[in-house]
Amino acid sequence: MIQNPILKGFNPDPSICRVGDDYYIAVSTFEWFPGVQIHHSKDLINWHLVSNPLKKVSQLDMKGNPDSGGVWAPALTYSDNKFWLIYSNVKSLSGAWKDVTNYLVTSDTIDGEWSEPVFMNGSGFDPSLFHDDDGRKWFVNMVWDQRSYNHSFYGIVLQEYDHNLQKLIGPEKIIFKGTHLALTEAPHLYRKDEYYYLITAEGGTKFEHAVTIARSKNIDGPYEVHPQNPILTSWPYLENPIQKSGHASIVETPDGEWYLAHLMGRPIHTDGSVLTQNRGYCPLGRETSIQKLYWEEDWPYVEGGNFPKEQVEAPNVKPITWEQDYPNIDDFDTEKLNHHFNTLRIPFNKELGTLSERDSHLRLFGRESLHSLFVQSLVARRWQSLNFTAGTKVTFDPDTFQQQAGLVCYYNTKNWTTVHITLNEEKGKVIDIMTCDRGNVKNPLGLNQIIILENVEYVYLKVDVTPKHYVFSYSFDGENFIKIPYKFDSYKLSDDYIQEDGFFTGAFVGIHCVDTSGKRKFADFDYFKYQEI
Numbered sequence: 001m002i003q004n005p006i007l008k009g010f011n012p013d014p015s016i017c018r019v020g021d022d023y024y025i026a027v028s029t030f031e032w033f034p035g036v037q038i039h040h041s042k043d044l045i046n047w048h049l050v051s052n053p054l055k056k057v058s059q060l061d062m063k064g065n066p067d068s069g070g071v072w073a074p075a076l077t078y079s080d081n082k083f084w085l086i087y088s089n090v091k092s093l094s095g096a097w098k099d100v101t102n103y104l105v106t107s108d109t110i111d112g113e114w115s116e117p118v119f120m121n122g123s124g125f126d127p128s129l130f131h132d133d134d135g136r137k138w139f140v141n142m143v144w145d146q147r148s149y150n151h152s153f154y155g156i157v158l159q160e161y162d163h164n165l166q167k168l169i170g171p172e173k174i175i176f177k178g179t180h181l182a183l184t185e186a187p188h189l190y191r192k193d194e195y196y197y198l199i200t201a202e203g204g205t206k207f208e209h210a211v212t213i214a215r216s217k218n219i220d221g222p223y224e225v226h227p228q229n230p231i232l233t234s235w236p237y238l239e240n241p242i243q244k245s246g247h248a249s250i251v252e253t254p255d256g257e258w259y260l261a262h263l264m265g266r267p268i269h270t271d272g273s274v275l276t277q278n279r280g281y282c283p284l285g286r287e288t289s290i291q292k293l294y295w296e297e298d299w300p301y302v303e304g305g306n307f308p309k310e311q312v313e314a315p316n317v318k319p320i321t322w323e324q325d326y327p328n329i330d331d332f333d334t335e336k337l338n339h340h341f342n343t344l345r346i347p348f349n350k351e352l353g354t355l356s357e358r359d360s361h362l363r364l365f366g367r368e369s370l371h372s373l374f375v376q377s378l379v380a381r382r383w384q385s386l387n388f389t390a391g392t393k394v395t396f397d398p399d400t401f402q403q404q405a406g407l408v409c410y411y412n413t414k415n416w417t418t419v420h421i422t423l424n425e426e427k428g429k430v431i432d433i434m435t436c437d438r439g440n441v442k443n444p445l446g447l448n449q450i451i452i453l454e455n456v457e458y459v460y461l462k463v464d465v466t467p468k469h470y471v472f473s474y475s476f477d478g479e480n481f482i483k484i485p486y487k488f489d490s491y492k493l494s495d496d497y498i499q500e501d502g503f504f505t506g507a508f509v510g511i512h513c514v515d516t517s518g519k520r521k522f523a524d525f526d527y528f529k530y531q532e533i
Helices: none
Strands: 015-019 021-029 037-041 049-053 076-080 082-092 099-107 119-122 128-131 137-144 154-163 167-176 186-191 195-204 210-216 242-253 258-265 285-297 299-302 361-364 378-382 390-396 402-412 415-424 428-437 438-441 459-465 469-475 509-515 522-532
Touching: 015 076, 015 242, 015 258, 037 258, 049 258, 076 128, 082 128, 099 438, 119 137, 119 167, 128 186, 154 438, 167 195, 167 428, 186 242, 195 402, 195 428, 210 242, 210 299, 378 402, 390 402, 390 509, 402 428, 402 459, 415 459, 415 469, 415 509
Parallel strands: none
Antiparallel strands: 015 021, 021 037, 037 049, 076 082, 082 099, 099 119, 128 137, 137 154, 154 167, 186 195, 195 210, 242 258, 258 285, 285 299, 361 522, 378 509, 390 459, 390 522, 402 415, 402 509, 415 428, 428 438, 459 469
8 A cells, every 4th residue: 555645744746757667756845955856666655765856056046036936846757768857946926926937957867967957938837848649749837927907827828849949839828727726737738548638736735725637639728627626635624634635747557557646734733723724734844645546438536536545555566665765863974965955045065064074074154044045054854754853963163142053943034943052252152042933033041041161062952843842952962961941833834834925845954054244154063863753
């Protein structure tokens, strides 16, 4: 059986494709670098991260991008003996406009070097490329309408792509205006037998999310909508542990079975949760699940009904379990960061830090604040469980209160909490906590900061996360940890709490170094630990 979710933690907008016996899913990364994560499976049960294709600024320039800007809804396909990856770089998402540019990169191998980007268009987001049986290629995306008297989701546009010319050619045509569910986005085209199938997401990317399919015998329409639209949603199913189901793509196995990969969320519930009709909050962000399809009268249906299931029948192949590619403790003894780590908006480079300056240490140079949209010296990984412990061992010698280095739980520039080493002018080197809640910054310890004695070289910092709270601890010997008596609400690091621009990602945990004095004071981290309980 497939146990959902298959991609835990922030892994939204899955684009699934098959090459031979290998399955791949590409997911959105928004402002996190490198851009796009591609996961690999042989059985649709067990998955591992195999590629981060957008590794260079020439492919993805996100400096200054807003929270939840950057890479939206990549689309991964395979044709002509190469992989094709379509993606957006969203530069603004508030106000009347969505400033977005859509690109194409290709690679002969999934984990190889990807090409420099080809500009496609900028009329809207969620682009996708379809390879027809006759060799022609077709590009679709939703069109954004900034006019106040129109719905901003204008429809799905189709245009031909010529790879020899490396540009879109011919007329543009709106082929689908959506259904009464509205907010029509996430188009993917498929062909089966005599029909073209257009799969879209509707209803918005929150709890009302849904998957719609329409079909036509002509690629440019007209498209008729599935008779039991939507084919997948969680909205009517209040008690289903899998919520927000939508934004899907489909794949056929070598044996002719069909599956649908879709984004979803697993909410936790708190007293008085009213912002989302008592549906709860999803600190793990939007994750990925799979449902099995069957066909009837040339229409696909989700087996067992149009709602998500936690367990789904797997293809008839021998399960293949991958070795864990993220160690519980990373000792920073390699030349490159483990690919489960991400940075914000820019790649990990000499601007931010190094793995070679000190043996088995990650050195981070103090850069801009945790509010910055430009250069943050922060290295983090996804929360993939609501029961885990994470920690680090750090040495840092600040010479001003403007310098700090430590451990951070982070959602975006306006929502985070950090425990760190800094300087108090009267007490000397101290441990402090800073929290940012919807942009409001506080130091809950006040003047009761924890003094670090002069003979202490390393400080051990730890966070224990549960569905309700996360709590920080510290130690000076690595064995005896003292809890700092402040509990922070886990649900606040979620889309559903933020409810403003910049709410498409998920909670991260990591290490950071800030120096707003401009001296770029460095901190050395001996390890980073992430252990699910």
